[in-house]
């Protein structure tokens with residue numbers, strides 16, 4: 569684990585060593601800032617259920633295995649697994665069988681806050697007696713699986729359903745060249761691909777293609793024949809990769825300006841800023857499709873772009889202070905750990921304070937413009 573303030577986001581560094589969403593249940597934790605993802609997931613439940621309807625049901629004596637990849641720490645993953653278990657149970661019942669036993673794997677990078685996640689399970693929150701009593705009517709068994717989904721995580725042909733929501737836009741590393749002053753892909757003055765030059769954008773795109781290809785190779789081996797995969801990630805509607813849409817507004821406007829503030833105020837050097845880049849890439853539908861087709865192992869049952877809405881959930885949209893706080897917390901819950909690792913906790917606090925102030929001063933505009941689009945893919949083995 570890198571110590572705080574080390575320059576850890578160096579070219580080629582595998583982010584999987586320390587990337588995670590903000591853990592715990594505090595104000596800027598992922599657990600407290602993932603209501604927007606919950607709403608977006610809910611709006612796509614019918615698409616998930618359509619995928620589940622296509623899954624082959626094996627004999628009910630064989631446990632049904634479901635995996636959530638990039639589960640993070642919050643209730644979203646638990647809710648989704650419950651939807652899947654209930655839906656598949658109903659399908660068994662509809663054909664006159666008792667449902668099988670279910671095994672649910674919650675998987676994320678090793679630095680994910682699995683402790684908070686497991687404490688959020690409904691059956692585990694109470695007393696020991698309640699816990700033991702719940703054991704008799706638990707509808708599925710659970711296990712945590714630490715590791716990168718860009719590589720193998722499960723035995724061959726062992727998984728019926730893979731689910732992954734709001735994850736595949738996270739790259740395995742900051743692309744080669746993006747933080748190298750001698751490279752044409754150097755992203756001078758910027759901390760994200762949004763608004764970057766062609767070579768930088770090309771390096772991000774190449775990294776996304778390589779990562780998604782690795783993901784598909786691993787799943788093609790792990791999935792049972794007749795199984796299915798439901799994937800949702802940030803996507804963009806523009807053909808130009810340097811226009812990242814909602815992700816561009818999240819990381820390429822107030823967040824970017826806050827880094828520039830730190831440089832202008834002499835709190836960090838411009839080299840330090842240029843040595844940081846957000847490893848996120850929102851692909852276009854076409855880019856996503858090309859990688860799936862090149863892999864060749866999967867049939868595309870569904871592939872579309874869905875309008876997701878805003879990542880900011882605010883109770884008083886006309887209160888600029890609340891909008892500013894929501895924007896800072898939203899950025900911090902997903903990128904705070906990377907920022908802390910790069911400039912240390914104290915400067916990180918300064919940075920997010922500036923994000924908050926800047927967002928507050930442009931609250932209306934932000935609410936109007938900040939909108940996510942998602943790529944939704946339903947894939948089964950060809």
Ligand SMILES: C[S@@+](CC[C@H](N)C(=O)[O-])C[C@H]1O[C@@H](n2cnc3c(N)ncnc32)[C@H](O)[C@@H]1O
Pocket residue numbers: 584587588589602605606609637638639640641642644645675676677680715716717718732733734735738739740902
């Ligand atoms: C925005 S969260 C999504 C959480 C959850 N699926 C939900 O719906 O709320 C993205 C998650 O992807 C995980 N992630 C990013 N890269 C990963 C990788 N290479 N392998 C496994 N998990 C990864 C992050 O650690 C994070 O927990």
